[in-house]
Amino acid sequence: MSPWLALAVPLLIAAFLLYRWYSRRQKRERLLATPLNPEQRAVIERLVPLVRRLPQPLRTKLDGKINLFLDQITFRGQNGLEVSEAMKLSIAAQACLLIVNSPVWYDTLRNVLVYPSAFLTHRDSHEGYIVHEDRHVTLGESWARGPVILSWDHALQGGLDAEDGHNVVIHEFAHQLDALTGHTNGIPILRKGQAYAGWEEAMLSAYNDHVERVERGVQTLIDPYGATNHEEFFAEAIVTFFERPRAMQSEEPALYAQMAELLALDPAQWA
Secondary structure: OOHHHHHHHHHHHHHHHHHHHHHHHHHHHHHHOOOOOHHHHHHHHHHOHHHHHOOHHHHHHHHHHHHHHHHHOEEEEOOOOOOOHHHHHHHHHHHHHOOOOOOOOOOOOOEEEEEOOOEEEEEEEEEOOEEEEEEEEEOEEEOOOOOEEEEHHHHHHHHHOOOOOOOHHHHHHHHHHHHOOOOOOOOOOOOOOOOHHHHHHHHHHHHHHHHHHHHHOOOOOOOHHHHOOHHHHHHHHHHHHHHOHHHHHHHOHHHHHHHHHHHOOOHHHOO
């Protein structure tokens, strides 16, 4: 191989990779700047009424994030379910609420699996040489690098009722945020300037109080499932942050403040 050819090959490869990066960046910026059409907005407002509360600047940002999400994600219906455009819009809108005003993104996620209703999951546990197979009825799952798995019945109901404190889509995508650090432990990538000490103090104090209340059988603002561990508490706390923000700000002001800083949102002030 001639010296000129030896030099030209890596330069051509570098130029090609630079072109691909630039093209993807341009496409991303174009999608983020593209508004949804009136029909798409009508579907989202009907299926996810929570978005009606967003201030207009956030509505504009949400449009772009939904476009980017729909371009990146492949929806795969399970057990014979055909995933419609309305179903995609509903799930995308709920998922993008978490990152509507944040620079973070679901970078590693490519697939969302949608079951018609609650589905069975299989977990093997080992006891010496004996393997036990456990089956659980599940509403949703989130894997660190994808996929997210959802029951459509519950994803639909979670979107339609914006005040009941239950939302399987927000819950599972909170796990996706949590996993961006490489670990799912209730400690997400904090906002620039957000102190870890403040986050830890607010989360642990609220979590310990929540566990104690659940153990005593006392009614809790955050879903009792949050007492399972730190990561489930984080996911349920985000659901409460969106669906019962004023109550959370009143009962757990330090936790609400940390969530508001993390997501750069203040839903307690939304109309």
